[in-house]
Amino acid sequence: MAFSFLKKNQTGSDETKSLPEVLPKHVAFIMDGNGRWAKKRGMPRKYGHREGAKTFHDITRYCRSIGIKNASFYVFSTENWKRPEEEIEAIMDLLWEYLNDCDEYLEQEVRMIFIGDKSRLPERIQNRMKELEEDSKKYDKMNLILAINYGGRDEIVYAARQLAEKAAKGELDPGEITEEMISDHLYTREIPDVDLMIRPSGELRLSNFLIWQCAYAEYYFTDVLWPDFARSELNKALNDFAGRGRRFGGI
Numbered sequence: 001m002a003f004s005f006l007k008k009n010q011t012g013s014d015e016t017k018s019l020p021e022v023l024p025k026h027v028a029f030i031m032d033g034n035g036r037w038a039k040k041r042g043m044p045r046k047y048g049h050r051e052g053a054k055t056f057h058d059i060t061r062y063c064r065s066i067g068i069k070n071a072s073f074y075v076f077s078t079e080n081w082k083r084p085e086e087e088i089e090a091i092m093d094l095l096w097e098y099l100n101d102c103d104e105y106l107e108q109e110v111r112m113i114f115i116g117d118k119s120r121l122p123e124r125i126q127n128r129m130k131e132l133e134e135d136s137k138k139y140d141k142m143n144l145i146l147a148i149n150y151g152g153r154d155e156i157v158y159a160a161r162q163l164a165e166k167a168a169k170g171e172l173d174p175g176e177i178t179e180e181m182i183s184d185h186l187y188t189r190e191i192p193d194v195d196l197m198i199r200p201s202g203e204l205r206l207s208n209f210l211i212w213q214c215a216y217a218e219y220y221f222t223d224v225l226w227p228d229f230a231r232s233e234l235n236k237a238l239n240d241f242a243g244r245g246r247r248f249g250g251i
Ligand code: FPP
Pocket: 031, 032, 033, 034, 035, 036, 037, 049, 050, 052, 053, 056, 074, 075, 076, 077, 080, 091, 094, 095, 098, 201
């Protein structure tokens, strides 16, 4: 598949010139507002998700091209199963399409990591995820982390169970469990904590996304709906982040 984003950036487009020198190591995105975007146009919600998937594709390429090392996206939460079946099917279909169109990421040496409880997903999706994780695990230009059937509390339960099992076997003293050990048992064990969490669509909450990893994250909220979240919107968020004073509890 042909892609021009690197060339475009190497020639120094206006978009990249304004980027801050200090990039967050890990940017997380809550892709919110697809339904409202479609409703405003009198279209079904699934149309909004399709447009949202296009934005996702463009933003992932842009992250890769500007040198962001870890980019996480909230694709489907453990709570999203409450949505109408038709909408869930539409999201799973989009996901299936997307998972079969990832050559570009592999060519760009992007490592793909899927976080969440895979066991409830259709088998073909689970298998394809495993293949992509396997095929891309040698790459290190960017980690692209997709949260699918993911919940932050669910992830902490998953980590607690593993530690409890080790303690029950006598491999671990419960009194010696540290924050680092919990981090090492999360789905994101190889990924640094989130530096910048971006949520479009005017909602001001985390919705159970990477709650442990966001302990010291900076938050960026905008009213723009996800399908309209262009590269220039990400530049605004990155510039805003660059101007923040991070103290991590110090002074
Ligand atoms: C939240 O918007 C969005 C989702 C629950 C789904 C996100 C999915 C995509 C962007 C498309 C699939 C992605 C890939 C990787 C193929 P919402 O529907 O809750 O919007 P609303 O708040 O306006 O109703």
